[in-house]
Amino acid sequence: MRRLLATICATLAMSSSAESKHISGGETSYIHLGAGTSAAMGRYSITLRLYRDCNAPSDAAALDPAAPIVIVRRNASVPFVTLQVPLTRVERSHMLSPDPCFTNSPFVCFYVGVYTVEVELPYEAPGYEVSYQQCCRLGNLANVA
Secondary structure, X not given: OHHHHHHHHHHHHHOOOOOOOOOOEXXXXXXXXXXXXXXXXXXXXXXXXXXXXXXXXXXXXXXXXXXXXXXXXXXXXXXXXXXXXXXEEEEEEEOOOOOOOOOOOOOOEEXXXXXXXXXXXXXXXXXXXXXEOOOOOOOOOOOOO
């Protein structure tokens, strides 16, 4: 048992620290703003929020100046609308009061990139799906065969 514990401790002491170089997460939301230019159209405000670690290394993925957002009719497989949505603002957010069950809580901080655009879409029963995807994977990522 002591040998196993010594091996684990030695391995941990020699290992390098892990760094996150990608966008940490995101969320998309929308608000129906009302009727559009005709009774068959609706106006929507779409907001994409992307999270990036405040302590990310300098070569980590940045918050892009514009985000590609694709709107697809729910029953279709081709884009209905493709938009380049400009970065509206960047907010800094951190956890103010961690759960009391945590002891020695880490400092959690994110830059939040907010991308907002207004669109007009025809009212359709099946609805739409809104998606965002960056173009690229990190060069040294090799977990996909």
